Amino acid sequence: MSTNKVMQIYVDHSAGKPVDSRVIGAMSPYFKTSYGNPSSFHKFGQEAKQALETSRVNISKLINAEKPETIIFTSGATESNNLAIKGTAIRNRKKGTKILTSAVEHMSVVNSCKSMMRQGFQTTFSPVDSFGLLDLSKFEENIDDQTKLVSIVYANGEVGTIQPINEISKIVHANDSYLHVDATAACGQIPIDVQKDGIDLMTISCNDLYGPKGVGALYLKDSLRIDPLLHGGGQEHGLRSGTENISSIVGFGKAAQIARIEMNSESNRIVKIRDNLIRGLIDPIPYAFLNGHPVKRLPDNVSVRFNFIEGESILLSLAMSGVFASSGSACAAKTLQPSHVLLAMGLKHEEAHGSLMITLGKQNTQKDADYIKELIPNIIDRLRNMSPLTPKELKK
Amino acid sequence: MYSDKVMDHFTHPRNTGEIPNADGVGTVGNPTCGDLMTMYIKVKNKRIEDIKFKTFGCGAAIATSSMTTELAKGKTIDEAMKISRASVAESLGGLPKVKMHCSNLAADALHAAIKDYKEKLEKAKEVKK
Numbered sequence: 001m002s003t004n005k006v007m008q009i010y011v012d013h014s015a016g017k018p019v020d021s022r023v024i025g026a027m028s029p030y031f032k033t034s035y036g037n038p039s040s041f042h043k044f045g046q047e048a049k050q051a052l053e054t055s056r057v058n059i060s061k062l063i064n065a066e067k068p069e070t071i072i073f074t075s076g077a078t079e080s081n082n083l084a085i086k087g088t089a090i091r092n093r094k095k096g097t098k099i100l101t102s103a104v105e106h107m108s109v110v111n112s113c114k115s116m117m118r119q120g121f122q123t124t125f126s127p128v129d130s131f132g133l134l135d136l137s138k139f140e141e142n143i144d145d146q147t148k149l150v151s152i153v154y155a156n157g158e159v160g161t162i163q164p165i166n167e168i169s170k171i172v173h174a175n176d177s178y179l180h181v182d183a184t185a186a187c188g189q190i191p192i193d194v195q196k197d198g199i200d201l202m203t204i205s206c207n208d209l210y211g212p213k214g215v216g217a218l219y220l221k222d223s224l225r226i227d228p229l230l231h232g233g234g235q236e237h238g239l240r241s242g243t244e245n246i247s248s249i250v251g252f253g254k255a256a257q258i259a260r261i262e263m264n265s266e267s268n269r270i271v272k273i274r275d276n277l278i279r280g281l282i283d284p285i286p287y288a289f290l291n292g293h294p295v296k297r298l299p300d301n302v303s304v305r306f307n308f309i310e311g312e313s314i315l316l317s318l319a320m321s322g323v324f325a326s327s328g329s330a331c332a333a334k335t336l337q338p339s340h341v342l343l344a345m346g347l348k349h350e351e352a353h354g355s356l357m358i359t360l361g362k363q364n365t366q367k368d369a370d371y372i373k374e375l376i377p378n379i380i381d382r383l384r385n386m387s388p389l390t391p392k393e394l395k396k
Numbered sequence: 397m398y399s400d401k402v403m404d405h406f407t408h409p410r411n412t413g414e415i416p417n418a419d420g421v422g423t424v425g426n427p428t429c430g431d432l433m434t435m436y437i438k439v440k441n442k443r444i445e446d447i448k449f450k451t452f453g454c455g456a457a458i459a460t461s462s463m464t465t466e467l468a469k470g471k472t473i474d475e476a477m478k479i480s481r482a483s484v485a486e487s488l489g490g491l492p493k494v495k496m497h498c499s500n501l502a503a504d505a506l507h508a509a510i511k512d513y514k515e516k517l518e519k520a521k522e523v524k525k
Contacts, residue, residue: 310430312454316398316406329430329454338430350427350452386412386458388434388450389427 007322009368013300013361014157014185015326019251020210020362026254027212030247037243039233048246055253059217062256063183063202064193066222072236073249076216077184078108079229080203081151083218083240084180085112087226088149088201089121092178096148099123100177102134102163103344104156109182110340113151122146130346131293132161134168143175150179154192154202157185158328158341158357159292160301169198178224184208184216188259189267189299194219201226206248210362211255215248267299270360273369277302277358280373285380286394291328291342291355302358303328305342308390309383310353317379323372328355350389398455399489405459410466413448419516422508425501431457435465435505439513444468444476449505456495460484460502473510479503 030051036044038052056068065071074080089099099113103125113123126139134152143150150172155162165181172179180201183192187202188209194202202219206212220226220239232241274297281304282288291303306314311327318325328339329352338352358372384390398406415436425431431453438446447468449461464484468476481500485491 308452310453310457313406313458316403316455320403320407349429353427353430386409386450387452388423388432389452 007371009323009364009371011302011358011360011364011368011372012324012326014208014357014359016213017207017210017361018363019207019212020255020258022258023211023251023254027247027251030250034246038246039235039243048244051246051250051253052244055249055256058253058260059204059256060219062192062260063187063204063219064195065219066195069237070219070222072218072220072239073244073252074216074218074240075214075245076207077106077182077203077205078216080205080216080218081106081108081180081182082112083226083229084201084203085109085149085151086116086229087239088178088180088224089116090119090227091225092148096146097121098144098146099149099151100126100139100143100147101151102126102128102139102153104128104132104134104159104161104341105151105153106157106182106184109151109153128161128344131296132156132159132291132341132345133293133296134163136164136167136171139168140171143171143177145175147175147177150177152179152181154181154183154186155190155298156292156341157298157301157359158339159303159345160185160298161292162186162190162296162298165197165199173198185298188255188263191263194221200224206252206255209252209255209259211251212248215245215252217252266362270299270364273360273364273366274299274302276366277360277369277372278304280369281356281376285377288380291345291347300360302360303355304358305347305351305355306380306384307351307354308387308394309380311355313383314354314356314379317383318372318375321375323375326357326359328357329353397492398459399491401463401487401489402456402459402491405462405488406455409458409462411448411462411469412450414450415446415448418509420509420511420513422505422510422512424504424508425453427452430454431497431501433457433461433501433505435461435502435509437468437506437509437513439473442472442474444471444473447506447509449502451502453501454495456491457501459488460491461505463488464502464506468506473513477507477510479506 036048038049060068178200184205206215287307311329342352418436419439420437423434447465451461
């Protein structure tokens with residue numbers, strides 16, 4: 001693919017983020033100098049153990065967890081979601097075999113629930129409205145005394161819609177169920193307080209905090225017991241056996257510390273660029289729409305759609321001008337299915353195909369947004385002129 | 397992920413547009429699946445004198461449409477019927493595996509346009525009788 005050598009604008013941060021150089025700095029001693037195993041008795045082991053516990057403290061502070069011990073390190077958000085869902089469902093099997101989740105979850109939640117269905121559990125995927133917000137009255141209808149586990153995304157990474165976790169939590173706890181929240185996209189962007197929000201289990205991703213990939217955590221409320229997925233030497237209070245990935249966990253702790261201090265100012269900065277970009281993409285182009293909620297929205301998320309054209313063609317055109325984004329189109333995915341999130345919000349297949357997902361990050365500036373705003377109208381015009389679906393009045 | 401040839405045809409697609417009084421028109425695909433193509437042909441002395449396309453779809457869908465028109469232009473309709481998904485993909489220097497479905501469509505749209513042309517011809521003959 002021929003790309004402009006000079007211009008490189010990366011706006012696919014929900015897919016992957018660069019690692020903060022302060023994080024890399026914090027990690028580096030744990031490769032060659034402090035390489036001990038935290039389970040070892042000696043100095044090297046104790047050094048590693050101390051680093052592990054310091055990270056736990058930093059992560060617990062970011063989400064205002066009651067104790068550092070509530071943080072269980074995993075290999076990432078996918079494992080945390082699997083552990084939360086399978087571990088809670090199996091542990092409480094005798095009390096009830098129903099799982100309640102939403103129609104806009106990450107595939108690691110969807111497929112964990114489906115795997116439990118093969119084990120005899122029932123799963124209900126509660127619907128959302130056209131903004132992607134959980135329909136609370138239907139949600140309340142869907143919860144019953146057999147429902148022991150509820151899993152809801154804090155904010156969907158694809159369309160950015162932030163769920164009313166506090167209200168959801170009240171419904172869940174009135175029903176004597178446990179609430180797992182997938183905060184992969186939300187944590188580090190918006191303030192989260194697991195105690196105030198009434199969250200029992202919560203998934204956190206490290207890369208989403210500008211830390212390394214391949215490490216994550218599950219917050220597990222102090223008194224709660226779940227079954228592990230991995231059995232072995234009993235690390236992480238027996239919930240996640242395997243020698244801890246110390247260097248990455250140290251990076252995770254540092255990333256959480258930075259996020260706690262810098263989140264507010266960074267989010268305020270990025271929200272301005274987000275809103276400017278949304279308006280700049282939608283206002284000048286006919287049949288262009290915002291996906292997700294205009295206000296209850298993650299600071300980084302610009303998800304829009306253009307009717308009559310297909311998303312991968314937009315991505316290719318953008319990439320040729322040095323802009324790297326994402327789409328909910330089937331053609332840009334492995335599955336050849338458009339995003340289930342967009343379909344759950346009531347979009348038709350052909351509408352979902354025309355989506356463009358831009359997720360902003362720390363290195364993006366208003367200049368980047370201006371460049372994208374300049375590029376997009378020409379790309380849309382060119383593709384629409386080629387499309388048999390475009391109405392005559394739009395052709396140029 | 398795409399070959400240079402695919403990118404060239406995606407960036408500079410040949411023969412886009414419609415032919416107002418086309419002798420044959422073929423549409424295949426479905427916007428629900430993300431691919432919809434229409435081919436228009438103008439036939440003279442059993443040769444494809446002009447061909448144009450309209451495509452809604454991914455980069456591969458646009459590139460294969462463009463390549464198909466380029467392969468078909470100037471060919472007799474019998475020769476054009478031999479253009480296949482495989483020959484289109486090959487002319488583009490290959491396509492990613494998941495995209496082979498898209499490349500099916502361009503040749504299919506051409507064949508549909510030729511079929512439409514033949515049917516119109518038959519009908520015209522019947523009217524004359």
